[in-house]
Amino acid sequence: MRRVTLEEVARVAGVSRATASRVVNGASTVDEALRHAVERAISSTGYLPNIAARSLVTRRADAIGLLLPDERRMLGDPHLASVVSGVTGVVRPLGVHLVLMMTGPGTREQALSDLRCGRLDGVILVHTYPSDPVPRQLIAEGLPVVLAGRPLDPMPITYVDVDQTAGAALAGRRLKSLRCGKIATITGPQDTPAGQDRLTGFMAEVPDAVVVHGDFTRQSGAAAMEQLLRCCPDVDGVFIASDLMANGAIPVLHRGGRKVPDDVAVVGFDDSTAALTSEPELTTVRQPISDMAAEMARQLLRQITKPRSPVTSVVFEPSLVVRESG
Amino acid sequence: MRRVTLEEVARVAGVSRATASRVVNGASTVDEALRHAVERAISSTGYLPNIAARSLVTRRADAIGLLLPDERRMLGDPHLASVVSGVTGVVRPLGVHLVLMMTGPGTREQALSDLRCGRLDGVILVHTYPSDPVPRQLIAEGLPVVLAGRPLDPMPITYVDVDQTAGAALAGRRLKSLRCGKIATITGPQDTPAGQDRLTGFMAEVPDAVVVHGDFTRQSGAAAMEQLLRCCPDVDGVFIASDLMANGAIPVLHRGGRKVPDDVAVVGFDDSTAALTSEPELTTVRQPISDMAAEMARQLLRQITKPRSPVTSVVFEPSLVVRESG
DNA sequence: GAAGGGCGTGAGAGCGCTCTCCCAATCCTG
């Protein structure tokens, strides 16, 4: 079975290859009659443009990469699906492919060379770790890139994030409005912007809060809560900097004989699926992940279309989702 | 900044483009001295092959698609990440891209035309719904495709699945060995092969089990458990056909005053992350999702390399993971 | 009625690569 080429469509329509190409690409300078002839020829032959050939001359791959952190952390990340659907929602209608890449040995390098050899038009980088060299390399080479989340060190790069500080403040205000007297927080890792901002935002609202550190994992949430109950048994309100940690912490509270929210109110962060699998369901700070992902896609597309366009990061407003836990 | 071409590498190395190409593609018939010259030229110029040009002549896109079901169901699917990592693990080292596609309006058609126009070499289809026309279209056109999970209607298509029946039997045997007297099951949707097989496999082992239907969602698990407690309050062992449903069902059990596993033993299916977020943690039937995904990738790659090769489906053995719930 | 300006069309030159010839050089064999 042979593939139909533009040449063939042109022959059937009785026009030149150039005109057929114009119709395929929606140029406006084609006579109505000829346009119809070409369109008929396209549908009668079942023509589909060969992307490789087009790509060769336009120097666009019409594909972008989504570079995810190492597998272990990602496997538990309930955000992933929302990110993917937000990005594809923007990108698919434009015929742009979304290529998924996980950080493994050498994979970040892979993505870089895919970008350099024109196989990918740009990448969205999720969760770069501190001191990750990739973002800097990308901006140095002028390659289109958008970061999910503000980078730890300031650099001239487009990112999309939620206002973490404001979100944590929301949580603080909620606990205060619940008339909690002894308030604590379980933090995220302090070498990440999100971890830092959620702490500072919360402390600004509740300056005398007890601070226990976690690292965003479920296990660390459980461990931190054990520590908290030991050092501060009269706590009656906790802001836990991720739903996943809250998910690990709440059973510890139960085992410690506390009822949630009656004895201890709990507010999480993320509004991930973990918020719904908790018992009771989590009051949490919502990040509009899907919208943010869509915005990342739009920003990336803009950079691809207009290279070296100015850096314009976007910060979304978080909101409080009140459920049962606090 | 200009891109380096093969032509340039050849000039620097003092050979023809053909020889340079041979070195790049690892042909064995190149003299050691020349090979080294070319390799030096490649690294000194920073040459990277242009994929579009290569693709144009080899007629391979070196990209495969992962076609996922509609977003709503997928968002809650904890398997996704394992599937992705299993597939990329096989496919990336070979330089093959994984393109993620979600079923939206017209997206399945998109995937088909991507396949037809050579933009994708093959697809992995996850969760086709009953009477989905896409699998048949694909096999009719001889396009490489692998199904995740046995199709409902038998058709000559390669699929990878776990032995659902055997897995459910494992669950049944576990509950019997726990000396449960009154055993029940909450099923998956009976219009899916997994839903059917998990029921029949379980019933073969526990013929007198009480049957309540669910549809694999958390909500349906909760609803089914309420129904079960009403119609059969003395139940002391339940096989729930998905961890997600078990996740919804266990709180209902608690609210009904039953302790898990003391009063009611619970066994789930999937060994998804939902099994770990349950309280207590779920005893469940494990499907080696990541291995299965890797196998799907291998099968697909084989089909791409050797078109029209015979259909060879692979069925994996499930295993029982004993945790706290039963 | 001639000159000027659009506008739509076709010819053709690539884009960067692979791969099929074909030729030259080397090797073996009798």
Add this chain to the structure above:
DNA sequence: CAGGATTGGGAGAGCGCTCTCACGCCCTTC
């Protein structure tokens, strides 16, 4: 040492598309 076999390298023809450029044609405009 001649003949054939074998091997490595080069020339060049595409792969299917886009896009520039130049050429008609028709519609103005004085």
